[in-house]
Amino acid sequence: MLLLVVGMVVLFVAGIPYVLYLACQYFVPFESPARKRTRTVPVSIVLPTYNEAEIVESTLDRLCSLEYPAEQLEIVVVDSSDDDTAAIVRESIADRDAPSSIVIEEDDRGGVARAVNRGIEAASHDVIFRTDCDSRLDDDAISHAVANLSDPSIGGVTGRQIDVLGDSELEESYRDMQAGNQALESWLDSTFIVHGPCFSFRKDLFEPIAEDSLADDTEIGVTIRRAGKRVVMDPAMCFTEVGVSNIRDRRARKDRRAMGLLQILERNRDLLGRYGLYGRIVVPFNWWFLAISPWLSIAGGALVILGLLTTAPPLGGAAILAFVGFVLLGQYDRLGPLQAPYAVFDAHLSLVIARIRLWREEGDGTWTIDTESRELLE
Numbered sequence: 001m002l003l004l005v006v007g008m009v010v011l012f013v014a015g016i017p018y019v020l021y022l023a024c025q026y027f028v029p030f031e032s033p034a035r036k037r038t039r040t041v042p043v044s045i046v047l048p049t050y051n052e053a054e055i056v057e058s059t060l061d062r063l064c065s066l067e068y069p070a071e072q073l074e075i076v077v078v079d080s081s082d083d084d085t086a087a088i089v090r091e092s093i094a095d096r097d098a099p100s101s102i103v104i105e106e107d108d109r110g111g112v113a114r115a116v117n118r119g120i121e122a123a124s125h126d127v128i129f130r131t132d133c134d135s136r137l138d139d140d141a142i143s144h145a146v147a148n149l150s151d152p153s154i155g156g157v158t159g160r161q162i163d164v165l166g167d168s169e170l171e172e173s174y175r176d177m178q179a180g181n182q183a184l185e186s187w188l189d190s191t192f193i194v195h196g197p198c199f200s201f202r203k204d205l206f207e208p209i210a211e212d213s214l215a216d217d218t219e220i221g222v223t224i225r226r227a228g229k230r231v232v233m234d235p236a237m238c239f240t241e242v243g244v245s246n247i248r249d250r251r252a253r254k255d256r257r258a259m260g261l262l263q264i265l266e267r268n269r270d271l272l273g274r275y276g277l278y279g280r281i282v283v284p285f286n287w288w289f290l291a292i293s294p295w296l297s298i299a300g301g302a303l304v305i306l307g308l309l310t311t312a313p314p315l316g317g318a319a320i321l322a323f324v325g326f327v328l329l330g331q332y333d334r335l336g337p338l339q340a341p342y343a344v345f346d347a348h349l350s351l352v353i354a355r356i357r358l359w360r361e362e363g364d365g366t367w368t369i370d371t372e373s374r375e376l377l378e
Contacts, residue, residue: 001307001311002307003303003304003306003307003310004303004304004307004308004311005307006303006307007299007300007301007302007303007304007305007306007307008300008304009300010296010297010299010300010303011296011297011300011301011304013296014293014296014297014300015293015297017285017288017289017293018289018293018344021180021181021184021285022180024184025180025181025183025184028183028184028187029183029187030180030183030235031183031234031235031236032144032148032157032186032232032233032234032235032236032237033186033187033232034147034148034150034151034153034154034157034232034234035150035151035153036144036147036148036150036151037147037150037151038143038147039146039147039150040068040069040072040146041072041125041126041127041146042072042073042074042124042125042126042127043068043072043073043074043125043127043128043129043142043145043146043200044073044074044075044076044120044123044124044125044127044128044129044203045063045073045074045075045076045099045129045131045142046076046078046116046119046120046123046128046129046130046131047059047063047075047076047077047078047119047131047132047133048077048078048079048080048112048115048116048119048132048133049077049078049079049080049081049085049086049089049115049133050079050080050081050085050109051081051082051083051085052081052085052133052134053081053083053084053085053088055133055134056085056088056089056092056133057088057092059133059134059136060075060089060092060093061092062136062137063075063099063131063137064096064099065139066137066139066140066141066142067139067140067143068140068142068143070096070097070098070099071098071099072099073098073099073100073142074099074100074101074102074123074124074125075093075099075100075101075102076101076102076104076119076120076122076123077089077101077102077103077104077119078104078106078115078116078118078119078122079103079104079105079106080105080106080108080109080110080115086103086105089101089103090103100124102122102123102124104118104119104122106118110211111211111212112196112213112216113209113210113211113212113213113216113219114211116130116209116216116220117208117209117211120203120206121208123203125203126202126203126204127145127146127149127200127201127202127203128200128201128202128203128206129142129145129199129200130196130199130200130201130217130220131196131197131198131199131239132196132197132241134197134241134242135197135198135239135240135241135242136239136240136241137159137197137198137238137239138162138237138238138239138240140236140237141159141198141237141238141239142200144157144159144234144236144237145157145159145200145234145237146200148200148232148234148237149200149201149202153229153230154229154230154231154232155201155202155205155224155225155227155228155229155230155231156194156199156200156201156202156205156220156221156224156229156230156231156232157199157200157201157231157232157233157234157237158182158191158194158195158198158199158200158217158221158231158232158233158234158237159195159197159198159199159233159234159237159238159239160179160182160198160233160234160235160236160237160238160239161175161179161195161197161198161238161239161240161241162238162239162240163240174343174346174347176340177340177343177344178193179233179235181193181289182233183233183235185233185282186230186231186232186233188277188278188281188282189230189275189276189277189278189281189282190221190225190230190231190232190278190282191221191231191232191233191282192218192221192222192282192283192286193218193221193261193286194217194218194220194221194231194233195217195239196216196217197239197241198237198238198239199217199220199221201220201221201224201231202224202229205223205224205227205229206220206223206224207223207227209223210267213260213263213264214256214259214260214263215257215260215261215263215264218260218261218264219264222264222268222271225271225275225278226271226275251350254346254347254350255350255353255354255357256354257350258290258347258350258351258353258354259354259357259358261286261290261351261354262290262291262351262354262355262358263358265283265286265287265290265291266358268283271283272284272287290351291351291355293348294347294348294349294351294352294355295352295355297345297348298348298349298352301323304319305319305320305323326338326342326345327342327345329342330342330343330345330346
C-alpha cells in the first residue's frame, strides 16, 4: 500500500507544473506579442542540405513561390551531400532571375550546426530565415517573420507547425501542446524551444554555435535572449513538417531532438534567475518539463504498478496489461482521445532515453535521413 501511495504522490507532483501551464494558457491570446509592422526588407534564407536530391528542387520551387518579393530574397545552401544535391541546386537557381543564391559545398559532413554557422556567415542580409529541406512554409511565413522583427524588442521569431504530413496523431498532439506552451512563454518573456524549419532572426544577434550542438535552432534562440532581445512564437507564421515513419525511425528522431534540448539546458545553467521572467519562470519550467518530471512520472508509474502487484496482484496484472496496450496502441495512433496523454508519455520516454545517451556521450551533430517520411515531399 505504501508503494502505491508514494507512486500516486510522485505522479501528482510531476503533473502540477503541467496543469499550471495549461491553466495559464487560457489567459493569454494565441497570437504573437510583438508589435508587428508590415514591411519588406532583404532576407537571407539559410538551407542546410544533405543528400536531398529527391526533394531539393521542389523545396526551392516552394521557396521561390512564397508571397514575398523574390528580388528581396537570397537563398544560401550549405551542402555536405554525396549525391547530386548541389548540382541540382545550381541548375535550378540558374534558371531564375531571382532570388539570388549562394551555394557552399562542404568537403565532409560536419553536422547541422556547422552548416548553419557557415550559411549565416555567408548570408548578405541582416534578416536570416532558417529552414529545412524536408519542411514546407506557408506562403506568408517570411512576411510574418519580417513583421515580427520590426518590433525592436524582438530578436527572433519561430513559427507554428499546423500540419503533420502523414497524419501522425502522436506528432500532432505533441506539437499542439508545445504550441500552447510557446505562446504562453512568448507573452511572459521569450519562448525556449524554437523550430529549425521555421525560424527567423537578426544576423547581428547571432553568435556561432557549438558544432556538436544537437539543437542548433534552440541554441540560437538562447543566444538571442542573452543579447537582450526576446524570441517569440507567432501562430500566424506557419509551416508543415513530415511526422510519420516506422516506429524505429520515429523513436530515433524524437530521442535525438530530446538530447539536443537537454544539452542546451545543461550548457546554459547560468540562465536560471537571470534575464527577467525568462530566467525566473520559462527556463525553470523547461528544466522541470525536460529534465525532472520525465523521471518522476516514469518512477511514479512504476511504483503504482508495483504497489498494485504487492497489494492486489490481479489489479497489478491488469495494470501491466493496460499499460502495454496503451503503449502499443499509442505508437500506432489508435488511442483516440487518449492520444494526447500518450504524446506526453512518449515525450517523457524520449527524454529519459536522451538523458542516458548523453551520460554515455553518444550522439553528434549529424542526423539520419528518414527516407520513408521524405517520400511524402516528392
